[in-house]
Amino acid sequence: MTTATKTNPEELLIGLVSISDRASSGVYQDQGIPALRDWFGAALTSPWKMETRLIPDERDRIEQALIELVDVMRCDLVLTTGGTGPARRDVTPEATLAVGTKEMPGFGEQMRQISLKFVPTAILSRQVAVIRETAGHAALIMNLPGQPKSIKETLEGLKDSDGKQLVPGIFAAVPYCIDLIGGPYIETDESVCKAFRPKSAIRQR
Numbered sequence: 001m002t003t004a005t006k007t008n009p010e011e012l013l014i015g016l017v018s019i020s021d022r023a024s025s026g027v028y029q030d031q032g033i034p035a036l037r038d039w040f041g042a043a044l045t046s047p048w049k050m051e052t053r054l055i056p057d058e059r060d061r062i063e064q065a066l067i068e069l070v071d072v073m074r075c076d077l078v079l080t081t082g083g084t085g086p087a088r089r090d091v092t093p094e095a096t097l098a099v100g101t102k103e104m105p106g107f108g109e110q111m112r113q114i115s116l117k118f119v120p121t122a123i124l125s126r127q128v129a130v131i132r133e134t135a136g137h138a139a140l141i142m143n144l145p146g147q148p149k150s151i152k153e154t155l156e157g158l159k160d161s162d163g164k165q166l167v168p169g170i171f172a173a174v175p176y177c178i179d180l181i182g183g184p185y186i187e188t189d190e191s192v193c194k195a196f197r198p199k200s201a202i203r204q205r
């Protein structure tokens with residue numbers, strides 16, 4: 001576990017939660033947090049920090065981690081990886097919906113569409129996204145599947161060998177969503193992920 005504190009209101013605080021019985025008990029090494037950290041390191045050009053958790057597939061533990069990351073640490077964005085499938089112990093979507101104050105169904109639908117370009121089993125992921133709002137703060141919480149490779153696939157989409165975007169990744173819609181819930185202005189490296197905002201919402205630097 002790492003501990004980050006928000007020192008600058010312009011800095012994005014990202015909560016990264018890896019949910020895996022086997023990685024959290026040491027059967028194998030967690031690759032979820034490293035894959036997320038590497039992706040954000042390449043994608044973001046505006047300031048950011050991360051706060052990480054590695055936990056088993058237990059609904060109470062997942063809810064507790066999400067609430068703490070949003071309400072106490074004041075993360076603006078929380079990404080989970082793992083526990084979205086149909087297996088008995090896969091409960092990440094249930095925990096996420098339980099802590100959300102608004103559901104964002106478009107994210108789940110679109111993430112499955114993106115993932116279907118990579119694997120036919122994408123339909124097995126029940127991933128969801130929600131907004132959690134407290135009195136003075138709000139965050140977007142999004143589920144990603146557990147396969148470490150699914151992180152880049154879902155966030156970044158599909159490019160051809162020349163780098164031309166064939167399928168936009170889900171992260172393209174995240175910066176404007178964070179604007180709308182009062183979070184910091186996120187800027188990205190367009191060669192990794194081009195953020196989409198309405199013209200009126202684009203800040204000139």
Ligand SMILES: Nc1ncnc2c1ncn2[C@@H]1O[C@H](COP(=O)(O)OP(=O)(O)OP(=O)(O)O)[C@@H](O)[C@H]1O
Pocket residue numbers: 018019020021022023028029030031032033057082083084085087145146147148
């Ligand atoms: N945090 C992780 N680190 C590394 N590999 C992972 C991780 N989570 C999942 N995987 C890999 O992705 C595969 C599918 O993910 P899934 O979440 O369905 O795993 P799982 O079999 O339920 O894992 P677990 O039993 O650890 O909860 C796993 O079999 C494993 O190879």
Ligand SMILES: Nc1nc2c(c(=O)[nH]1)N[C@H]1C(S)=C(S)[C@@H](COP(=O)(O)O)O[C@H]1N2
Pocket residue numbers: 081082083084085086090114115118119121122123124125126144145146147149150151153154
């Ligand atoms: N982009 C992407 N999405 C994916 C996958 C993948 O490899 N890449 N694996 C699928 C598989 S095999 C499963 S079972 C579901 C659920 O995975 P989870 O239980 O690890 O969250 O995600 C699906 N979505």
